[in-house]
Amino acid sequence: MNRAKEHTEIMKNQDPSVRINNMNEVALGYTKEQAILESERCLNCKTKPCVNGCPVGIDIPKFLSEAAVGDFDKALSTIKESSLFPSICGRVCPQEKQCQKECTVGKMHKSVDEAVAIGRVERFVADYERENGKESKPVIAKKTGKKVAIVGSGPAGAACAADLAKNGHEVHIFEALHEAGGVLTYGIPEFRLPKAIVKKEFENLEALGVKIHLDTLVGRTRSIDQLMNEDGFNAVFIGSGAGLPNFLNIPGENAVGVLSANEYLSRINLMKAYDTSISRTPYPRAKRVAVFGAGNVAMDASRTARRLGAESVAIIYRRGEEEVPARKEEVAHAKEEGIEFMLLHAPKEILTDENGRVKGVVLYECKLGEPDASGRRRPEIIQGSEKVYDCDLVLVAIGNASNPLIKMTTPEIETNQRGNFIVNPDTLETSMKGVYAGGDIVLGAATVILAMGQGRKAAAAINKYLAE
Ligand SMILES: Cc1cc2nc3c(=O)[nH]c(=O)nc-3n(C[C@H](O)[C@H](O)[C@H](O)COP(=O)(O)OP(=O)(O)OC[C@H]3O[C@@H](n4cnc5c(N)ncnc54)[C@H](O)[C@@H]3O)c2cc1C
Known part of the structure; x- marks a missing residue:
């Protein structure tokens, strides 16, 4: 009997009020039962549109059918034929723009949120095998001398x-x-x-x-x-x-308290600056933070700042909600954690106090014009719309070269x-x-x-x- 459920299995997350006080993983993953139920939702379409949506062409219907009968071993082997790190990709791939965007179940519901949660099952299968010590050993060819x-x-x-x-x-x-x-x-x-x-x-x-x-x-x-x-x-x-991070190239950008999001995240993640029992790397402690950009880097920087004690954090982005490039789940999590989204705003200048420290940013309001070369509608500054956002830290996350x-x-x-x-x-x-x-x-x-x-x-x- 097909027990498949109509709606996507919800994955448990740490409660926002708890997680903003710790660095532990937010998304807690599926249970075995949920992974099976979610896999059963796959219709096993002949044309496999989800596979076309996967940049490395994982045989998604095959691994889902294996997971649906609890054969996680086989499901992992199927994924590993095409992808090296399923426990990582299951967590960080923008599935809603790739495999899940093409999923027929999602299309039937007219919502990508109702597509088969392929990434969550991928993550479950990889975690389950790792936690149970069942990952198979790869075969290595004999030495070539090269x-x-x-x-x-x-x-x-x-x-x-x-x-x-x-x-x-x-x-x-x-x-x-x-x-x-x-x-x-x-x-x-x-x-x-x-x-x-x-x-x-x-x-x-x-x-x-x-x-x-x-x-x-x-x-x-x-x-x-x-x-x-x-x-x-x-x-x-x-x-x-x-x-190599890009910068805004606006007056005041050399002020104390302006960092690239890359440097900020490296101090926290690589150097463990937040854990003073093991690290002597300093990081800027701030009450009000302005983050420029709205990609994954901006989401990571803003959510990190929140966990490090910032009372308010704003994502400042020149375009609108539809153009936000970050993974959908990260945007939703950021909002749950109280990150403010100042969409359609662009920076004009960074303001400093008498010691050369950041005290605010001057912003223009924007409107969207015709699409540019990227296909997204071009942001246009509204002259005379300047306003000040007070802050003591600016993180720049507008892309890397x-x-x-x-x-x-x-x-x-x-x-x-x-x-x-x-x-x-x-x-x-x-x-x-x-x-x-x-x-x-x-x-x-x-x-x-x-x-x-x-x-x-x-x-x-x-x-x-x-x-x-
Ligand atoms: C904060 C952040 C969040 C992101 N979130 C996501 C996400 O959620 N999902 C997603 O799919 N993508 C995400 N991305 C993008 C993704 O991480 C990158 O596209 C991907 O890591 C690129 O892989 P890579 O191997 O080309 O380079 P990298 O991961 O950048 O690795 C390059 C490595 O080369 C080393 N290196 C550089 N120069 C030298 C040298 N001269 N000699 C020796 N070593 C050198 C560097 O130290 C680095 O370790 C994110 C990126 C950032 C910065």
Whole structure:
């Protein structure tokens, strides 16, 4: 008998009044029964529209049908055929813009919120297997004698490393920071992605034989040329991400109390600044916080500030609700946590006190005009609409560009006007022979699953190149 329920299983969350006082994960995940019930809602459509919506093409109806009969082992294997980190992607993928957007059940209900909650089942399956020690051991091919260097340990580098190691190559990751994981470690907060989960994934990577060299800045410690010509690497994959924050370029931006959201989040997540029993990293304590931008970075920064004692936090964004780029769930959680959304507002100037500290921001009101190149309606400033928002901390989260170091030290690699590496779309090889690139360094600031997908695509091409 099909017990499938009409409506999506609700996932439990920590209560907002409790969670704004701790760093623990907000979303508590499905129970086994809920995962089964939710999986049963899948109609197993012949055309599999959800698979087309998944950037790495996971066979979603297959894993849901396996989960629906409680065979979580098989469901996880099905997901892992296409995706390396299901416990991470189940938590951070923008499913409502990808697989769940295409789900027939959601379309029947005329609401993406009623689509099969694919991400939540993915997360459950991965967590269940990990917590019960049932993750299967991957098969590793016999040693090829070939060496590959990976620059950066974010999702792109990690995915590339895993596939190459499984193919028998000797793989070394070089990571500039003192912990592996890229944005998964330094950017996305603990309350959204517990670091123990990221650590476990990197332990799995090391178990495949991948060597991770931390505190190694390629372009300074070693150059790409040295890796290839002195250190004996047969190929290089660059997954160095987009870690260079954009700023507003308005008067007052150099004031004390203006930080990029990246720096703020790194201090908290990577350096654990909030836990003074283990960390001596300072962070700005603030009562009123203005956060510019409305992507995931802005949501993470604003919700972190709230947890660190800010009484009021405002997301300030030039466009409207429809254009907000952050994951829907993060926006909903931010609102529940009392974050104010000042939509259709743009910054004019940052105001400072006599000591050069931030005391407020002058904002313009905006209206939406015709769509711009991104397809979104262009914000237009309303002259004479200025107002002041009082605040003692400004966090800037208006996008990131690629770090220029490798470009500067490796002029053979061609880049576009934004500084992103230009690659052959089929192989992800750069203009330098044997050097491949993927993830945010190619795509610009994108998503975890797209970065992982590119890491895997490059690994397949490197594998062929090494066999030539
Ligand atoms: C705060 C925040 C929240 C986000 N939330 C989401 C989300 O919810 N969902 C989602 O899908 N995406 C999210 N993203 C985007 C996503 O995290 C990125 O698209 C993804 O991490 C890109 O992966 P990557 O491997 O290309 O780069 P990164 O994750 O940036 O990793 C690059 C790594 O390379 C290292 N590196 C850089 N230069 C060098 C060098 N010269 N030598 C050695 N190492 C170097 C860096 O230290 C870093 O560890 C978020 C991003 C941020 C910043």
